Amino acid sequence: MSRKSTNGDDAVIIKKYANRRLYNTASSSYITLDDLSRMTREGVDFKVLDAKSGEDITHSILTQIIMEEESSGSEPLLPISFLRQLITMYGNSMQAIMPSYLEAMMTNFSENQAKLREAFKQGAGDNPLAKMAETNMAMMRAAAEAFIPGKGAKKPAASASKASEPSADASAELAELRAQMAAMQKKLDQLGK
Known part of the structure; x- marks a missing residue:
C-alpha cells in the first residue's frame, strides 16, 4: 500500500x-x-x-x-505535568530550542530502548550496558528536573535498592547537565530582553 x-x-x-x-x-x-x-x-x-x-x-x-x-481510554502516554510544562514553553525564551531538544531526546531514547531493556533485565553491577542505562536514566531525570520544577526534590526512600540510585559518575554528569541548562536559560533570557 x-x-x-x-x-x-x-x-x-x-x-x-x-x-x-x-x-x-x-x-x-x-x-x-x-x-x-x-x-x-x-x-x-x-x-x-x-x-x-x-x-x-x-x-x-x-x-x-x-x-x-x-483520549482513547487507554493509559495516556503524556503525563499531565509534562503537558502543563510543555504549554508553558510556548512564548518562553526556550521555545525555539525545544523542538530540537525533544527530537534529540526521543531519538536517543529510541536508539537505546532495546539496550535499556536488556540492561535492566541483567541489573546494574559491572555490566557496561547497565551503566549506559543508568546514565540514560540520569539524563532523563535531569531533563525532567529542568523542565518540571520540583520533580527532583523528592528523595528515594531509604529502603530503595542500590541499583536504582545513580552512581557517582551519573550524579556528576547530572550536575553538569543542570549547570549547562541553567547557563543556557540565562543566555536565552538575556537574548530575549
Missing part, C-alpha cells in the same frame, strides 16, 4: 479534503487517522496536504493523532 522512505521527496502524499476525508495518493484509496497512525508506527514517511490550498498540514494531523491516542 505505502512505501518507507528516508527523505521528504519520496514521502507518500495524503490529501485532506474539506469533508475531512483523507486520500492516500500512493494507494489511490481513502484512509483514516488510524491508518496514518499505523503508517507512522511502520516508519512510512508521509506528508499531508490540504487538497484545496496545497498547504502542508502534516504537523496538525500528527497532533490530532496524538490527541486521539491520548
Whole structure:
C-alpha cells in the first residue's frame, strides 16, 4: 500500500479534503487517522496536504493523532505535568530550542530502548550496558528536573535498592547537565530582553 522512505521527496502524499476525508495518493484509496497512525508506527514517511490550498498540514494531523491516542481510554502516554510544562514553553525564551531538544531526546531514547531493556533485565553491577542505562536514566531525570520544577526534590526512600540510585559518575554528569541548562536559560533570557 505505502512505501518507507528516508527523505521528504519520496514521502507518500495524503490529501485532506474539506469533508475531512483523507486520500492516500500512493494507494489511490481513502484512509483514516488510524491508518496514518499505523503508517507512522511502520516508519512510512508521509506528508499531508490540504487538497484545496496545497498547504502542508502534516504537523496538525500528527497532533490530532496524538490527541486521539491520548483520549482513547487507554493509559495516556503524556503525563499531565509534562503537558502543563510543555504549554508553558510556548512564548518562553526556550521555545525555539525545544523542538530540537525533544527530537534529540526521543531519538536517543529510541536508539537505546532495546539496550535499556536488556540492561535492566541483567541489573546494574559491572555490566557496561547497565551503566549506559543508568546514565540514560540520569539524563532523563535531569531533563525532567529542568523542565518540571520540583520533580527532583523528592528523595528515594531509604529502603530503595542500590541499583536504582545513580552512581557517582551519573550524579556528576547530572550536575553538569543542570549547570549547562541553567547557563543556557540565562543566555536565552538575556537574548530575549
